[in-house]
Amino acid sequence: MEIKRKVLAQRTGKMLSRLHDVDQQDLSLFMKRYGIGFVMLGMFLVLSIASPKFLTVTNISNILTTVSLNGLLAMGMVFVITAGGIDLSIGSMLALGSVTIGLVLNATGSIVLASVAAIAACALFGLINGFIVAKFDMFPFVVTLASMLVIRGVAYVLSGGYSFALVKPEFAQIGLGKLFGIIPFPALIFLTVSIIAFVLLQLSKYGRYVYAVGGNIKSATASGVNVLWTRIGTFVISGVAAGTASIIMTARINAAQPNIGVGYEVDAIAACVIGGTSFSGGVSTIPGTFIGIMIIGLIFNGMNLLGINSYWQIIMKGVLIIAAVLMDKLINRKR
Amino acid sequence: MDTCRVKGLTMHHKNETSYEYILDCHDISKSFGGTKALKGVQFRLKKGQVHALIGENGAGKSTLMNIICGLLQPNSGSIKFEGRPYSVSSPVDAINAGIAMIHQELNPQPYLSIAENIFLNREDTFKRSGLLDKRETNRKTQEVLDKFDIRLNPKTHMEHLTIAQMQMIEIVKAVSTNARLVLMDEPTSSLDSEESKRLFRTIRELQGKGVTVVYISHRMDEIFEICDSYSVFRDGMFIDSGNIADITKDEVISLMVGRDVESVFPKTECTIGDVVLKADKLTGTGFKDISFEVRAGEILGIAGLVGSGRSETMRAVFGLDQLKSGRLILDGEEIFINKPRDAIDNGIAMINEDRKEYGLCLFRSIRENISLPGLKTMHKGLFVQRAKERKDCNEISSSLRIKMAGINSEAFSLSGGNQQKVVVAKWLLNKPKVLILDEPTRGVDVGAKAEIHELMGTFAAEGMAILMVSSELPEVMGMSDRILIYHEGSLNGEVSREDILSGKEDQESILRKEFGRR
Structure with a gap:
């Protein structure tokens, strides 16, 4: 088993290393960035031995579907945290997106228009968040804490405080449907967004600026980076991600609800942190974030399979966040 | 018994107070x-x-x-x-x-x-x-x-x-x-x-x-x-x-x-061309009415005590601080600089005195640090051109002889001298017309120092106009074609290389000017 694990780890290592353009000599750097991946693989192994139901197509696609919501939020959040910020308002954005979908869908009957409207509404608030934070140099924690209330309030105002049914039952298919009858749509959307996030953060010019701003804002300014728009952009991305997540969530509950999404920012932040995103900014990877998301999903799924009380899942998640940050600190201390 | 001990202690204490x-x-x-x-x-x-x-x-x-x-x-x-x-x-x-x-x-x-x-x-x-x-x-x-x-x-x-x-x-x-x-x-x-x-x-x-x-x-x-x-x-x-x-x-x-500080500087004599940058009565926080010009191929040394306004002037020229008044003329045309991007686009580069604060993202790779200011010219659509980036970074790092494990290592893993070379590299990729160096060899070991001096000579020979601020007088005197001397926010004299070579001016006379004497 030990050998099998090593081979597996090596293979994944090689794959990821090609993916991220890491030279052979930078193995230690690679370990530092993706060391958490071994935790995920370990969980995979333990679960596949402990439960025969674990390593089945149904179960894996189940996991992907359950993590897709949090996954989308985390893929947006990782941009904000990498640039040195934080976005607490994404939970409220889910509600705003849901209400927007309900209103637009019921008025126009167009699924596409409703989805675009939800993303646009969340992106707009992301823009406002980012502008206030970057232009006036205010603490992102405070700004998004406040906008969390504002956005939630807007969702209630727009909906009159009530949840309401969607006139088009087809919309629910976004949450229920499967591509070729195997891959659930939410998982598909999540994977697509992850790839886009990877390209944007790790391969594009904009992503490079995000790393520079989070890594050292003064040096970024002195290197001619447009710090203002780079920071604003991260909040817009977070808004777009939250808007996309709201589509899935609304489809799954098959109703527009102004009271959903409370506390969802916590899981998104947790996924980023477990995935090696530094809270002081400048350090993160999309594969790492993806792993963070999967680990949270595995805790949930694994404990269900093993029949462990769900309250323990919450405790485990908390413990894992501390462990991940502590690991990061210990590694950094060696520097 | 207690009192005794206290007394003893005090006496003991008093005995020891007899010191020179x-x-x-x-x-x-x-x-x-x-x-x-x-x-x-x-x-x-x-x-x-x-x-x-x-x-x-x-x-x-x-x-x-x-x-x-x-x-x-x-x-x-x-x-x-x-x-x-x-x-x-x-x-x-x-x-x-x-x-x-x-x-x-x-x-x-x-x-x-x-x-x-x-x-x-x-x-x-x-x-x-x-x-x-x-x-x-x-x-x-x-x-x-x-x-x-x-x-x-x-x-x-x-x-x-x-x-x-x-x-x-x-x-x-x-x-x-x-x-x-x-x-x-x-x-x-x-x-x-x-x-x-x-x-x-x-x-x-x-x-x-x-x-x-x-x-x-x-x-x-x-x-x-x-x-x-x-x-x-x-x-x-x-x-x-x-x-x-x-x-x-x-x-x-x-x-x-002292008189024994004799360092050898590899100053390359090169032909001095036209005026590249002209500053006319620059005024800002910490400096007043500063005028100077620097020519292609010329190294203009800037001496003065810390806080005398020399670094402040350079920061303003590069757009890190705002000018209150004064004009900057580059190649005969007036330029307006409000932020570093303006300066970079005009071909002005600045190597800051605090490289950890303004020069590097320490926890990002050498490659990312080097390509950052010039990323504009290194992408196709959305994507960074990785191959070009890697090639350019590798070329410049080997020409500057940066000692490193590879361009993907993080910047903090380098020694001070090599970190400074990374900062030099990132600006060099942009082929600047004017290069501002603020304390280019601070915290750099002797070997790397000599290399940086040599590089400055090469840059000048290629026709770059160089402004060098330094607190080290031997460095300023050894490297500069001309030296401007600051005293409390204004210029208090200018010394030419001939004056130094002929012995008309020396460290003492320059330092005297820095202290506001004539």
Whole structure:
């Protein structure tokens, strides 16, 4: 088993290393960035031995579907945290997106228009968040804490405080449907967004600026980076991600609800942190974030399979966040 | 029995007070990485004197002060304070031992009152049934303030005080902790002349109470006004000490410079072309009416003391700070620079004096650091052209001979000299017309230093116009075609390479200009 694990780890290592353009000599750097991946693989192994139901197509696609919501939020959040910020308002954005979908869908009957409207509404608030934070140099924690209330309030105002049914039952298919009858749509959307996030953060010019701003804002300014728009952009991305997540969530509950999404920012932040995103900014990877998301999903799924009380899942998640940050600190201390 | 012991202790204590020097530092050495900041210095103070510690930037004054006040540990050497061995590992230890430091940059707790600041960390003195006794703290504070004739309310928050007042409070705090030795690092650097006079009165009062003071300043006039004795440091070495009454200002300056500092600089003589950048009456925070021009292939050295406005001018030219007035003319056309991007787009690059703060993202890779300013030219659509980026970065790193594991290693893994080369590399990729270097060799070992000097020569030969700010006079003199000398925000003279080669101007005469003399 030990050998099998090593081979597996090596293979994944090689794959990821090609993916991220890491030279052979930078193995230690690679370990530092993706060391958490071994935790995920370990969980995979333990679960596949402990439960025969674990390593089945149904179960894996189940996991992907359950993590897709949090996954989308985390893929947006990782941009904000990498640039040195934080976005607490994404939970409220889910509600705003849901209400927007309900209103637009019921008025126009167009699924596409409703989805675009939800993303646009969340992106707009992301823009406002980012502008206030970057232009006036205010603490992102405070700004998004406040906008969390504002956005939630807007969702209630727009909906009159009530949840309401969607006139088009087809919309629910976004949450229920499967591509070729195997891959659930939410998982598909999540994977697509992850790839886009990877390209944007790790391969594009904009992503490079995000790393520079989070890594050292003064040096970024002195290197001619447009710090203002780079920071604003991260909040817009977070808004777009939250808007996309709201589509899935609304489809799954098959109703527009102004009271959903409370506390969802916590899981998104947790996924980023477990995935090696530094809270002081400048350090993160999309594969790492993806792993963070999967680990949270595995805790949930694994404990269900093993029949462990769900309250323990919450405790485990908390413990894992501390462990991940502590690991990061210990590694950094060696520097 | 108890009383006996106490008595014995006091007597013992008294016996030991018969010392010649209140502070006696012997053979102190301190290195930072490869740089030796102090090379076996001695530093002796007589009780009750105001002692000037004099030296150029980087002579080792601050390092020694930081060792004495517990912020740094020496690598070797011994210190005696009041006749007893003295070894502290933190500022708290130093304060308990009777030594307090007034730093150049004050860091009070802005939202606490004067009284709370003075008794910070000593709240237990006034405890009443386990809680803080504010009234008693304030009363006691009032008492000490009165002693120094300071008319301030102990309840006033520190944020409402002027810098001069904060400094007074720091001094009062030092005395209230029963400090017998007070170290002052450039205490007048942000005071006006009235406030400085007030400070001098306070120093005299301290002296009257038997307190010994170490006074660091770049202002000769002040040293000669307030100090009784002096020590001169140069390049981390102790040079001389004596009584102020026995020495003149010019003698002090020649001690600071010395004559034995002869470094070889690989200055490449190259043809000097047309004017590239012309500055016309630049005024901003810290400098006034600065005009100069720099030509293609020319290295214009900029000398002056720290805080004399030289770095401030360069920051404004690069757009890191705003100009209040004045014009910049590049290749005959006026340019307007509000932010670094404007400067970069106009072909101006700046290697900042603080490379950790302004130069590098330490936890990102060398490759990302190098390509950052020029990323605009290195992408196709959304994507960074990785192959081109890797090729360019590899080429420039090997031409600058950056020693590294690979371009994907993080910048913090490099030595100071190699980090500096990465900063040079990132600007070089943009092929700038004007290169501003602020302290290009600070914290860089000797080998890398020579390489950086050599590179500067190559850049000039390629037709770049170079502005170099440096606190190291030999560097400025060895590398520059012309030298501008700053004194307190304005230019106080210009020296040409011919003047230096012919011996008409030397370190001493330049330093004299830096100190505002002609």
